[in-house]
Amino acid sequence: MPSATIISDVVRTVEATPAEGRLLIAPERLDDAIGWELKPQGLCREDTCVPVRDRAALFQGDDLDLSAVAAVLGRPSVIDAEGGIAALAMDADGRRQALDSLRAPSFGLDDLDGNPHRLEQWRGQKKLLVAFASW
């Protein structure tokens, strides 16, 4: 079974099949791929579910079309099916709301030694987030 790397808030590699520019994922693999599951009530992650009006439109045969799933979640996507790579943005409404609310968006990144860190670990302290590039 071919695999694909899916980049969203984290990077995951899962079984996926390229088909005419689409990446197809077995429904039971969706959670591994993007952290969401297809349930009777919709696409769900923890306590949040997004209703799916046209469930059939998510499918190509027995598998889920990743771009269709991303669209239902309101997340722009770029799929390179033949290259086995996909990137999903965060949902557009969520990003706008975060900017409007001035709530610092949560993120997780590794340090130089590969240790994971999250913004929340410094809660209770003032933080300077300095973004720079080595170019």
Next chain:
Amino acid sequence: MLIDPNHLLTELYAISNVPTVIWIDEDDRIVRPNGVAFGTDMFKDFTGVEAGPHMDAVRRWVRGGELPIVADEARRAVGDLSSDEVLARLHFRVAAQARRRGDDVTARRHFALAGELAPNDFTIRRATMPLVGGDPFGQEFFDLYQDWQRAGSPYHGLSASDAT
């Protein structure tokens, strides 16, 4: 020091050039959004931005809680990314991943698409240069800088003149 190989922060915080500094308070609220700031005066002659005023403002915030900008101004200071700018970030991530795999053909195609979608975004255009064999301090950078100035110096965040 954290590493952001997929430029997630440029999407989450609408960052279009670096260095940029964001002040986040004890409750994880942004109290001073993206803004140009430097730690030293190494590039002062080129950028026109001195490091001192920002560093002084940081000290006043840390010691006395003084903020250089009120919440309403902070809210308006960072324009949201356009849909093209979001797509550019996604193409950049696909390109960077392809490059890590050694698939230069796929990488170059997506780097090019990213640059077309966000022609004035340094986190896309300048960041691409060293990844495709270019020189981010060479003529192509100065050409980009000139094009950016001609376009009105578009920037997501506080400008250099009001960054403190």
